[in-house]
Amino acid sequence: MSEPDFRARIEERFAGRVREAYSSHGMLTLVVDKEIIGELCRFLKEDGDNRFDYLSDLCGVDYHPDTPRFEVVYHLYSIPHRHRLRLKCRLGEDESIPSVTAVWGTAGWHEREAYDMYGIVFDGHPDLRRIYMWEGFEGYPLRKDFPVRGYKDDYNPFGEEEAERPASQARASAAGQHSKPPRFHQSIATARVEPEGGARATKEMFLNLGPQHPSTHGVLQLVLDLEGEIIERVDPIIGYLHRGTEKLAEGFTYTQVFPLTDRLDYLCQPSNNQAYALAVEKLLGIEAPERAQYIRVMMTELSRISGHLLISGALPMDLGALTALLYTMREREMILDLLEMITGARMHTSYCRVGGVREDLPEGFVERAEEFCRIFPRRIVDYERLVAENRMFLKRTRGIGVISAENAIDLGLGGPNLRGSGVDWDMRRDNPYEIYDRLDFDVIVRDGGDCYDRWECRMEEMKVSVKIIEQCLRQMPDGPVKVDMPEIAFPLDKQLVKSSMEALIHHFKVAAHGFKVPKGEAYSSIEAPKGELGFYIISDGSEKPFRVKVRAPSFINLQALHLIAKNGYIADIIAFLGSLDPVMAEVDK
Amino acid sequence: MELALAVALITAKVVIVTAILLILPIPLTWLERKIAGHIQQRLGPMRVGWHGVLQPVADGLKLLTKEDNIPVEADRRLFKLAPIISLVPPFVVFVAIPFGDSFSLLGAEITLYISDMNVGLLFIFAVAGLEVYGVIFGGWASNSKYALLGSLRCCAQLISYEIPMGFSVIGVVMLAQSMSLLDIVNAQADVWYVVYQPLGFFVFFVAGLAEAQRIPFDLAEAEGELGAGFHTEYSGMRFSFFMISEYVVMVTISVLCVILFFGGWNGFLIPLPPLIWFILKVGFFIYLFMWFRFTFPRYRYDQLMAIGWKVLLPLSLANILLTGLFIV
Amino acid sequence: MGERGLGLGVLEGRFPNNILFTTVDSVINWSRRSALWPETFGIACCAIEMLASGCARYDLDRFGIVFRASPRQSDVMVIAGTVTKKFAPVVKLLYDQMTEPRWVIAMGTCAISGGVYNTYAVVQGSELIVPVDVYVPGCPPRPEALMHGFLLLQEKIKKAKVLRRPDEETAGSA
Numbered sequence A: 001m002s003e004p005d006f007r008a009r010i011e012e013r014f015a016g017r018v019r020e021a022y023s024s025h026g027m028l029t030l031v032v033d034k035e036i037i038g039e040l041c042r043f044l045k046e047d048g049d050n051r052f053d054y055l056s057d058l059c060g061v062d063y064h065p066d067t068p069r070f071e072v073v074y075h076l077y078s079i080p081h082r083h084r085l086r087l088k089c090r091l092g093e094d095e096s097i098p099s100v101t102a103v104w105g106t107a108g109w110h111e112r113e114a115y116d117m118y119g120i121v122f123d124g125h126p127d128l129r130r131i132y133m134w135e136g137f138e139g140y141p142l143r144k145d146f147p148v149r150g151y152k153d154d155y156n157p158f159g160e161e162e163a164e165r166p167a168s169q170a171r172a173s174a175a176g177q178h179s180k181p182p183r184f185h186q187s188i189a190t191a192r193v194e195p196e197g198g199a200r201a202t203k204e205m206f207l208n209l210g211p212q213h214p215s216t217h218g219v220l221q222l223v224l225d226l227e228g229e230i231i232e233r234v235d236p237i238i239g240y241l242h243r244g245t246e247k248l249a250e251g252f253t254y255t256q257v258f259p260l261t262d263r264l265d266y267l268c269q270p271s272n273n274q275a276y277a278l279a280v281e282k283l284l285g286i287e288a289p290e291r292a293q294y295i296r297v298m299m300t301e302l303s304r305i306s307g308h309l310l311i312s313g314a315l316p317m318d319l320g321a322l323t324a325l326l327y328t329m330r331e332r333e334m335i336l337d338l339l340e341m342i343t344g345a346r347m348h349t350s351y352c353r354v355g356g357v358r359e360d361l362p363e364g365f366v367e368r369a370e371e372f373c374r375i376f377p378r379r380i381v382d383y384e385r386l387v388a389e390n391r392m393f394l395k396r397t398r399g400i401g402v403i404s405a406e407n408a409i410d411l412g413l414g415g416p417n418l419r420g421s422g423v424d425w426d427m428r429r430d431n432p433y434e435i436y437d438r439l440d441f442d443v444i445v446r447d448g449g450d451c452y453d454r455w456e457c458r459m460e461e462m463k464v465s466v467k468i469i470e471q472c473l474r475q476m477p478d479g480p481v482k483v484d485m486p487e488i489a490f491p492l493d494k495q496l497v498k499s500s501m502e503a504l505i506h507h508f509k510v511a512a513h514g515f516k517v518p519k520g521e522a523y524s525s526i527e528a529p530k531g532e533l534g535f536y537i538i539s540d541g542s543e544k545p546f547r548v549k550v551r552a553p554s555f556i557n558l559q560a561l562h563l564i565a566k567n568g569y570i571a572d573i574i575a576f577l578g579s580l581d582p583v584m585a586e587v588d589k
Numbered sequence B: 001m002e003l004a005l006a007v008a009l010i011t012a013k014v015v016i017v018t019a020i021l022l023i024l025p026i027p028l029t030w031l032e033r034k035i036a037g038h039i040q041q042r043l044g045p046m047r048v049g050w051h052g053v054l055q056p057v058a059d060g061l062k063l064l065t066k067e068d069n070i071p072v073e074a075d076r077r078l079f080k081l082a083p084i085i086s087l088v089p090p091f092v093v094f095v096a097i098p099f100g101d102s103f104s105l106l107g108a109e110i111t112l113y114i115s116d117m118n119v120g121l122l123f124i125f126a127v128a129g130l131e132v133y134g135v136i137f138g139g140w141a142s143n144s145k146y147a148l149l150g151s152l153r154c155c156a157q158l159i160s161y162e163i164p165m166g167f168s169v170i171g172v173v174m175l176a177q178s179m180s181l182l183d184i185v186n187a188q189a190d191v192w193y194v195v196y197q198p199l200g201f202f203v204f205f206v207a208g209l210a211e212a213q214r215i216p217f218d219l220a221e222a223e224g225e226l227g228a229g230f231h232t233e234y235s236g237m238r239f240s241f242f243m244i245s246e247y248v249v250m251v252t253i254s255v256l257c258v259i260l261f262f263g264g265w266n267g268f269l270i271p272l273p274p275l276i277w278f279i280l281k282v283g284f285f286i287y288l289f290m291w292f293r294f295t296f297p298r299y300r301y302d303q304l305m306a307i308g309w310k311v312l313l314p315l316s317l318a319n320i321l322l323t324g325l326f327i328v
Numbered sequence C: 001m002g003e004r005g006l007g008l009g010v011l012e013g014r015f016p017n018n019i020l021f022t023t024v025d026s027v028i029n030w031s032r033r034s035a036l037w038p039e040t041f042g043i044a045c046c047a048i049e050m051l052a053s054g055c056a057r058y059d060l061d062r063f064g065i066v067f068r069a070s071p072r073q074s075d076v077m078v079i080a081g082t083v084t085k086k087f088a089p090v091v092k093l094l095y096d097q098m099t100e101p102r103w104v105i106a107m108g109t110c111a112i113s114g115g116v117y118n119t120y121a122v123v124q125g126s127e128l129i130v131p132v133d134v135y136v137p138g139c140p141p142r143p144e145a146l147m148h149g150f151l152l153l154q155e156k157i158k159k160a161k162v163l164r165r166p167d168e169e170t171a172g173s174a
Helices: A003-013 A034-046 A107-118 A167-172 A184-191 A245-249 A257-262 A269-284 A290-318 A322-343 A365-388 A391-397 A405-410 A451-475 A501-513 A553-565 A570-580 A584-588 B002-023 B025-039 B055-064 B076-096 B120-141 B145-168 B170-176 B181-187 B198-211 B236-261 B274-293 B301-327 C019-034 C045-054 C088-097 C108-113 C143-158
Strands: A018-024 A027-032 A054-062 A070-078 A083-091 A096-098 A121-123 A205-209 A221-227 A230-237 A520-528 A531-539 A545-551 B103-105 B108-110 C076-080 C103-107 C134-136
Touching (some): A003 A034, A054 A545, A107 A121, A107 A553, A205 B145, A245 A545, A257 A545, A269 A290, A269 A520, A269 A531, A322 A365, A391 A451, A553 A570, A553 A584, B002 B076, B076 B236, B120 B145, B120 B236, B170 B181, B170 B301, B198 B301, C045 C103, C076 C108
């Protein structure tokens, strides 16, 4: 179904209530009244010709001091039809907007995030609490009038003076209270919701899993209601690693944001770089040269292997088989060596640039990469023999943490978590970007939806990635690795800077001030190892982005945790968590 | 005079056995870390002494000089008692365990056991069962939820596995017509009981793994789930008591496996001194324990219970029945 | 070491600086630096490098360093990652739960100074929460750097006075 078709259907049904409809960088955007958002979303999801069954992203934007001040942006995707749609609603400072949690389950955490960061209230949200900041934090950090360094306290001597705080930011908590984070166990006490009617008899107890716990893969806290070993209810508390990436990005030039993206999913940095670069390139209307695209794809696939390796070793480790992790880490070192060879860094590569990559591949890289492609598939066989054929591992993962295909889509899961539930969707194949349409690869799908299937998906995907890397190495053409646009990228020939005055000025401008990006907005997403990694960038025409929203797949995947809550064992939640593969830095941003 | 000599002899034996058992965790820890290292393609301890042989000594000294912390909300008396309760029974068990036949020294016959009880096997099971109280007390007294969950798991696990373990050796007792370990070993001079009792051995070994709290049954510790399990709150010397106890129990189970099913010190093909044979066999089982630990994941709590009651118990009963038929 | 206790209660810092107690101290210090057990406690990117340091290629176990899950049984806390304001009370709590003697390694720029994250959510240096013994710079530091950090800590432990009185000059070299 083509874009004009569903556009016509929407305009026919909601005549006069869609204020504006335009196409922006290839995505249809509808500006609608906030009153109809619930109805419209339900229509878009359930109408047979639209079937926008997947809510990619939901975020707030602050246009302070414009009025109405806020905007809520929805990015929808249709898995059956493979098309996208953007909805926007403007709302004023004291207005609220209907929640869409009833339409898409995944909206729950998205809306909590928008509430936490902007103070936007969603009517009808079942559990509208702060998600990143602690209860009692004053102000809404992503609002334009909130200082990036926050306000001065014991932990941050560089903050703004408390006296300069505008009155509008103190709305969240009782007046006069200081915004110090509570002590550990108190923060849990506030996070707990007591069941009604005094049902909390002496039978149940609650247990805090984390934030410091060997198996939470970082600083995740799970508040569990237990009856014996069985979990009655789980309440994940995140935000222990919320570092303010999105706020920080608003003060950085477009190139300076690259290192911040590295630190999101810190297992697969090149894929973050790639996703961000693609979004900025979309805004600029440029495309990287072919060779650069091959390099990017190859590095993303390398990082996919490295991310999958860690988690496919960590799951058995959480279940007690420590050795699996040490084997997978051994192969991960090989990948880190390759990355180090290209970029000079083991982990935070920051290798992509807008319009290409930083520099060409080093000498001898191709041979090393080929050697890796030769060795690695044999090692996967080792893991399978050690882990996949182990009855105990099967017993701990088969039939545990089952997510149905319907649930998976509703919760907006991505990557192996979605494909492990039998949803055949991979953006590399279905919405190809860069040079994926020239590559021949399989999309791994498993039907069970349990921990083992997700784990197996990752194992198989690693094999696919090796094939992609081999193809990239074979097909990669010679040529420049960045665009020949001196006002955006450094000159292709570095010597030029020494001889040409113009080149020198451009070089200085790009290095010192960055480059201007035309006004507009763009959403671009890639199939990252964890799922759909999207960057939604709004530009106001300056050198710095006006708003950078990261559609972080781990954040959304983690939301599925409550599915295990019914009748799962403590040990199951460990397996479930390990199979969801959340990276807390990406969850918390 | 004779009495004095006998008393002196017994005292000497007790001291030697206790000393060996106390020292044994040192080489075993080193071995375990080395084996872990080599299984995991690394070296293990290398810097403290030659190839890290002094590593356990350093660990022990460090734990000895570390702050002894008792949580404010803990039950102080139980908290202090628990490591001792956990440590003593595994040592007491060795009263009834023979390490070899007798030999003569200076005309006197010296036996390689402290006491040959006619109810040796019963005594061992009875005393070994006490060890679990240390774990339960420890977890309970710590007043920590992780510790409590760990000790509850341990409690349930030991109850479910003591039973098949007890049943699994009945076959051996029927064959040897005795509960004395010495008689059992002597009865295996020609054929090891593992040949007649493969099922019994299997049940005993699996239950033994559970008894020793080793992977795949280390639910009381379950690092991935419960942090450090029942000893989460223990530090310094009290923590090392639990560690020593864990190793001694592992040795006990290995020794029992050898005595009950693998002919004790009876050699096979190669003529070696009986004691060497004994040590080699025990060493093999200890290695097996360590090998498992670094290969297998752990079972879930309910799966563990299911294995205990639905698999091991029927198997051990079937074993008794079969043995009975065989003898008749 | 300041007024921090070292875990031996009444025996601590009471004895003269003579050959006997220098020897005892050096044995105790030898054991402490040879068996440094860090907490299994990773926060962000640095935790992955910390993990890599424990794995096959780098193998911290060679130095006797094994990770323990319980803070009660660990000697050193490696702050591997960004400490946020929300997480700061937890770091403090974990430090309080550790038993003496205890040390802290701040691993990575975030833990040292907040790094690039000079924002509303991040603590500007873990020194503001717990006393740090060794700083390991890098973003993230390579495993070699972390290892170097551990070796520096061992050097520091070597010089500590345990049973001896802290004020006097050391008689003879220990």
